[in-house]
Amino acid sequence: MDFQPDAGLEAFRQDVRQFIAQVPAELKGLQRCVRSTREQIQRWQQLLDAQGWGAPYWATEHGGTGWSVPQILVFDDECSAAGTPTQDGFVQKMLGPVLNAFATPEQKAEHMPAIFRGERLWCQGFSEPGSGSDLASLRTRAERDGDDYIINGQKIWTSYAHDADWIFLLVRTNAEGKKQAGISFLLVDMKTPGVTVRPIRSIDDAHHLNETFFDNVRVPVKNLIGAEGQGWNITKFLLNNEHATTADLPELKRYMRELRQFATALRVGEQALGAQPAFALKLARLDAELQAITMLVQRVARLEQLHDPASHVLGSMLKVRATELQQRITEAQLEALGDYGAIAYPHPHEAAPAQPYPLQALARGIANDMFLRRASTIYGGTSEVQRGIIAKMLFQF
Structure with missing residues (x-):
């Protein structure tokens, strides 16, 4: 895969930002680690559909945008940075590709219009x-x-x-x-x-x-x-998409942005936390791993577009490495906040407490993310099972 910069990618990024700038304020600045509320998902889907972006991950012949892998990553990055609602990932990244590949014309006519309009979760x-x-x-x-x-x-x-x-x-x-x-x-x-x-x-x-x-x-x-x-063969097709989804690259990047913010906002004595050699080294190592995951996501997605069987084993590798990195970064966030990191803050969809804790602006939701990511190496196929798949498939190659 060619990782050289695309001269037109910055223009595409500006198009995405211009679209997001016109999105109502109540649909921005949201917590994206968990799925958005039903109303938020539906409103966001309707806005995307009106823009012609109702299926950003699908090919044009299926009613999608036909975006390249770098364009999809830019779209995800900008939506995550702006805190727009999540889409219904179950249909966008899992069921949708199955319907496109295996459904009858009658089944597509039944479900696709409602999916694009956000009427069916x-x-x-x-x-x-x-x-x-x-x-x-x-x-x-x-x-x-x-x-x-x-x-x-x-x-x-x-x-x-x-x-x-x-x-x-x-x-x-x-x-x-x-x-x-x-x-x-x-x-x-x-x-x-x-x-x-x-x-x-x-x-x-x-x-x-x-x-x-x-x-x-x-x-x-x-x-x-x-x-x-035929369900098992369809499931194998679907689960490879799920492995890429559970990598959750936009959230990984958000975690790193927050960790860098901690490096400057939090202090140890007279110095910023980021000036501490041990923390700076940890931050650099996590960032290097994130860059490697970013490249692997692009590679897996491109191989999947080409229907290359190597995408299956690389998808399992991606699932293992990305979910373990999710756990390490959220642990680093919690450790950086010290005693305040361990406080059980309200769930992101619930109201904040009337009496704010010190550091609440930084710490809100961090413990929720850390706890949620304990399960990321289990759901979508445990790391142990993925390593078994990797060993078996590499032996075949």
């Missing part, structure tokens, strides 16, 4: 109790009954299921033979009778996780993506 139904890292062992059943499937089972860690309109779901349609061959990929309306969502409070004391139960849920066969039993 999604969640992911993959993990189950006992079937997380070993996803192929899932037990949620879908039995054919005429023109419907009847679904029974349970999913867990279904992020934002309480806000979602639809769920893309892995189900077992055949219990015989190789376990991967009996898995199918279904789309399910969350308002369907028999679907129950129960909240799980996560380690950062927020509600973004859920248990989701399916009790004789009747789903039309027309909601099957691909062929019956």
